[in-house]
Amino acid sequence: MRRFLHAHAGHAAWDQAARQVLAQLQAQMARQPGRDWPLGLLYATDHHAAHLPELLERLAGALPQVTDWAGAVGVAIGAGATEYFDEPGLAVMLCDLAPQRYRVFNGVAPLPPAQGPEGFVAQTALVHADPSVPDLPELIEELAGRTLGHYVFGGLVASRAGSLQIARSSRGGLAGQGRTAAEGIFHGGLSGVAFAPDVGIVARVTQGVRAVTPLRRVTAAQGHRVEALDGRPALDVVLEDLGLAGRDLAAVVARLRTVLVGWVVPSPAPPPAAAAPGRVPLRLGEDVLVRHLVGLDPAQRALVVAEPLPVGAGWTLCERHAQAARADLLRIGAEIREALAGEADEPLDPASRVAGAIYISCNGRGGPHFGAPSAEWQLLRQALGDVPAIGFFAAGEIAHHRLYGYTGVLTVFVSDGAGSG
Structure with a gap:
């Protein structure tokens, strides 16, 4: 697992946003020939919700090496040091993970308990959840119980388009579940990606x-x-x-x-x-x-x-307190960098050990709470370093086996391959 690729765009037209994102990703790929990125994470604001099927097809068609997709539509998303808050936005991350190291799941193809097909075992999972699902805290805890680490991370997906989620797996279609489900697009329920025990992560929760x-x-x-x-x-x-x-x-x-x-x-x-x-x-x-x-x-x-x-x-x-939120976000960034530096065999910049990061923040935070446009994600970059990062603003944040509020959940994937920069 080496450095992930990521790209984002804020064009109001979905096809132009897709073209800009693809141009960025393909330029990055050209600099790293011979590598594959089977897993794609996609977050878009609800300005593009009506064209999500076409958007996903455009990306998948242009990136045939990406065999699995997961993500969601929200009122706001983030990538790099930029927030798209109640405005058109699209962000994509391509993950350097071999297919046997992850599984995409959803409501009709759920994460199996303990050990799944072909011997896959989940250590943790990224979860996108519908806030209107009954008994949601219990479902989150039950899902966490299907992982060895009893740990999941993610958020509640809410926007003007409802809870629109992406979970497309290369392990087969979903016959009889309708056109959008067969395309990997779901309205409601729970979906996401589970990761195997050999996928290293470091995670923290920051209070706001x-x-x-x-x-x-x-x-x-x-x-x-x-x-x-x-x-x-x-x-x-x-x-x-x-x-x-x-x-x-x-x-x-x-x-x-x-x-x-x-x-x-x-x-x-x-x-x-x-x-x-x-x-x-x-x-x-x-x-x-x-x-x-x-x-x-x-x-x-x-x-x-x-x-x-x-x-x-x-x-x-x-x-709620903006200064306390700023200080706590800097704290968790410092903790993660310290943890990565402590694991290294020789002194190096901890950011060089980050393959990629996913950050889920409360939709009551972001630039409007931190005092300026994109202020929270700029602070995240300051805290963590210039690393590939995407995520979305949620109606509730998921970490461990619990549902949080007014928090940020930061998950860092630790590089395990040579030439991670």
Whole structure:
């Protein structure tokens, strides 16, 4: 696995965008003769959704060495150091992966449990998911359970075109599933690419929020209703932590609309000292899941969260914060570079060991949140280096076996071949 190829274009006409992307890719291929790139990843904004079948056929016809395709359509995508946010955009990455090292899957040809056909075993998987699928968190966890690493990454695909996904496999058509499915285009469900154990990856989750209240414990809850924190009525604890007077209900509601709930899955292990109850965490880790606070019950002194919280979960209120998001993105880039440098047999630039990267960010982030057009992806390049990178902005981010929000999920493929630059 050597350096991937990638290209992107922002032309409003789908055929012109495809022509520009193909010209970039073919120029890169000409400089590296004798190599194959069987797997193609394709992300497009919904400005091109109506022509997705023609777009995919144009790319596949011009790149016959690419036998498998996966991807999605979103309201925004990214590539290199550029974001296409609510504007025409197309990005393609060609992966130097032998066919036995990956499998494309979808709703009618799902990822098999444990060991699949021809002895394929999945270590991890890139997942594109429809946010309207029932019991989605459970499905993500079940899919992660089909991998040896119990780890998947990706995002919820949402746009004005719905959840439009690409999953075309060279392992045969899908007879009887309709024209678009036979072409490898799906509306809804889950799809993606699974990777074998010998495909090296380094992954990190970056939070886009900061804590504004101390860490508490959920001590009484029923479904979405959180009734007690640290043994006291939940609403009373929150009002105290935020310095609010309960008499002014309008002011309470206005303030609560500006915050989110960060919660931590209960663990039998004791919490680390830095996250002791009553202390505001300096940084929210990957174990923190961010959800909306959707209501309160003044009579019962309870709060209502968008997702059921179990008794024993950690609890902190947080808010979106651009500077915290910038610092955390730089942090994960530094961590990945340090990890790659530590694995090398001799000193070299860690970026030279990156075959390619996939970055899935929340559609509430991007340039609009970071303060300037393409600011988030420019910061990603600063953090990681000038490496091939593509991705999309999601309605929810997937990492490990969980569904996140307001985060960025960065996955780096580690080169294992000579001449990776």
